[in-house]
Amino acid sequence: MRIPIRVLDKSFKLLAEINIYDSISYSKSHYDIGSLELHISSSVALSRHLIPGNYIMVQKQRDHVYLIQSRVITMTEVKNVDKIKINAIAIDGILMRRICVPQSGNLNVYYGGPADYVMKQYVRSQMGDLAHSHRTQPSFKVADATLVSTDPFVGHYARYSNLAEEIMNLAITHDLGWQVTLDSIGGTYGLLFDTVTGVDRSISQNKVRPVVLSPELGTIKNLSYTESVENFKSFAYIGGPGEGVSRVIIEYANASQYQNDNRFEVFLDGGTDSETIMDAIDVDLKKYSNYVYLEGSLNTAGQYKYGTHFKCGDMLTIRNGRWGLEANVRVTEVKVTNDSNGFEVDITLGSAMPNVFSRIKQDIRPAINNTRR
Numbered sequence: 062m063r064i065p066i067r068v069l070d071k072s073f074k075l076l077a078e079i080n081i082y083d084s085i086s087y088s089k090s091h092y093d094i095g096s097l098e099l100h101i102s103s104s105v106a107l108s109r110h111l112i113p114g115n116y117i118m119v120q121k122q123r124d125h126v127y128l129i130q131s132r133v134i135t136m137t138e139v140k141n142v143d144k145i146k147i148n149a150i151a152i153d154g155i156l157m158r159r160i161c162v163p164q165s166g167n168l169n170v171y172y173g174g175p176a177d178y179v180m181k182q183y184v185r186s187q188m189g190d191l192a193h194s195h196r197t198q199p200s201f202k203v204a205d206a207t208l209v210s211t212d213p214f215v216g217h218y219a220r221y222s223n224l225a226e227e228i229m230n231l232a233i234t235h236d237l238g239w240q241v242t243l244d245s246i247g248g249t250y251g252l253l254f255d256t257v258t259g260v261d262r263s264i265s266q267n268k269v270r271p272v273v274l275s276p277e278l279g280t281i282k283n284l285s286y287t288e289s290v291e292n293f294k295s296f297a298y299i300g301g302p303g304e305g306v307s308r309v310i311i312e313y314a315n316a317s318q319y320q321n322d323n324r325f326e327v328f329l330d331g332g333t334d335s336e337t338i339m340d341a342i343d344v345d346l347k348k349y350s351n352y353v354y355l356e357g358s359l360n361t362a363g364q365y366k367y368g369t370h371f372k373c374g375d376m377l378t379i380r381n382g383r384w385g386l387e388a389n390v391r392v393t394e395v396k397v398t399n400d401s402n403g404f405e406v407d408i409t410l411g412s413a414m415p416n417v418f419s420r421i422k423q424d425i426r427p428a429i430n431n432t433r434r
Contacts, residue, residue, distance in 0.1 A: 064399045066099075068107070069116040069126075073200075073243060073250035076115065077107035083144075084400035087119055087127065088151075091238035091257065091374040091393045092229055095151035097127040103134070103143040111147050119397075122368065123243040126152045152252060153241045154225065155198065159187040161219035161227055162196075170219045175212035176235035177256045180228055182206075183217070184254050187224045200251030202244070207256075232256075236391075238374045259374030263389035272371050274357065274408075275380040280365055281408070284357040284381060293351040294327040354411035355379055355390065367395060367406050379410060 065080040082101035089095040097117060101108050111117075112132060119125040127149035135144045161170045161183065172182040181203050185191040188198040215235060219227050232239050238257035243250055262272040274281040301309035314324075359367060371377060373395045380387045394409040 064120055064397070064404075067118040067121065068110040069118060071114055071116075073116065076110040079105065079107050081105050084398070085119075086396065086398045086400075087125065088394060088396040089125060089373045090151075091259070091391065092232040093394070094154045094157070094225065094229075095127075095394075097147070097149040097151075099147040099149075101145050101147070103141075103145055108145055111145065116152070117147070117149055118243065120368075124240055124372075126243050128152050128154060151241075152243070153239070155201075155241060155252065156184065156188070156225035156228060156254075157223060158198075159196065159224040161187055161222050161224055163220060168220070171217065173214060173216040175206070175208060176215045176231060176237050177212070178206040178208060179215050179217050180231050180237070180239060180256055181254070183219070183224065183227060183231075189254070198252070200246060200249070202246050202251060202253050204253060204255035257374045259376060259391060260372070261376045261389075262371055263376045263378045265378075265389055270370070272365055272375070272377045273380055274359075274365075274377055274410075275382075277380070277382050278363075280360055280363045281357040281379075282360055284355060284379075286355050286381075286384065286386070288351075288353045290351040294325045296324050296326045298326065298328045300328065300330045352411075354393070354409060356407065356409050359406040359408055361404050361406060367397065367408075377410065 063080045063082055064085060065078060066082075066085070067075060068077040068079065070076055079101070082099060082105065084100045085097070087095065087097040097119075099111070099117070101111065111129060113129050115129050117127045117129060119127070128151075129147055129149045131148045133146040133148075135146070137144055163170050164186075170183065170186065172179045172186075174182075182191075185203045188196060189201060189203045190197070215231070217227070217231060228239055231237070238259060239255070240257055241252050241254050244253035245251075246253065260269060262269055264271045264273060276282065276284055296314040297312070299311045299313060301311055303309050314320075359365065365371065371392060373392050376389055376391050378387065378389050390410040392408060392410055396407040398405045398407070
């Protein structure tokens with residue numbers, strides 16, 4: 062039995078419902094952009110609707126919609142029967158269509174406030190209701206920001222960088238997920254951008270039923286744990302405007318905790334233009350992080366079902382008695398596969414840990430601007 066999928070046209074009108082195909086594999090990410098791969102025979106008449114530009118919705122889930130990017134047709138030895146391979150990206154990827162263009166007279170795109178507000182203002186200004194009329198995305202809306210006075214202040218600059226990359230960087234740095242979903246907008250279907258905090262389903266709360274993934278309980282299998290500091294850097298020398306001994310060099314560290322034995326240095330070349338410093342920081346943001354994450358396969362015959370008992374972005378409890386491990390971790394990616402071998406759900410928990418470079422982009426700009434001649 063296959064997971065049912067729906068094919069939608071560019072206006073999100075239903076074209077076909079398909080549950081006969083060779084295999085499907087799709088992923089959803091809390092911080093990043095998911096993808097989908099589908100293998101189907103041309104003998105399935107409705108496969109004719111699987112063309113670039115159309116959408117695939119998995120199991121009628123509005124938060125699992127994918128935009129078809131490519132279709133590859135391969136001949137077989139069977140007369141009039143070909144194999145079709147479909148590649149698609151989650152509709153979150155629609156943000157990849159825009160770069161961050163400053164308004165006329167401004168050097169950068171800048172927004173300050175809680176992370177939720179900043180992320181939404183970036184999207185609104187580049188493809189939403191605040192964008193130039195030629196840059197607005199049809200049938201697209203940004204959810205209202207949730208302003209909480211206790212949320213930390215975030216100041217974020219960008220200049221001609223990709224919008225999706227900026228949103229992903231903000232999401233990782235401030236542990237705030239995001240997604241684009243199919244939604245009813247003005248009586249018709251459209252796309253809605255919103256941030257995602259996830260639900261705390263760990264044993265540390267008592268509001269909802271906890272989800273405990275453990276080999277001993279038979280709820281997870283093939284568990285692996287990765288902890289790596291091999292690329293970690295904690296102190297940056299950043300080259301700015303000027304040349305030779307006159308060149309501006311900015312030093313950046315996360316207070317006193319990164320001194321002496323905890324000091325791992327790196328030089329980041331921002332070029333001679335103060336604005337290009339931000340590009341150097343963007344490129345190396347993930348490169349110099351340390352990582353702690355777990356991967357495993359959900360026991361699909363067990364008590365927990367993805368989409369019913371937990372979703373991507375939720376906090377769960379992971380427990381492994383052999384390792385002496387018990388921790389509350391976030392589900393940062395889920396990959397579902399349905400083929401001749403059955404049904405499998407692979408889960409990634411945890412993410413890159415923020416370090417000094419997670420905050421350079423927000424803090425370095427005032428220092429650079431103060432050095433401009």
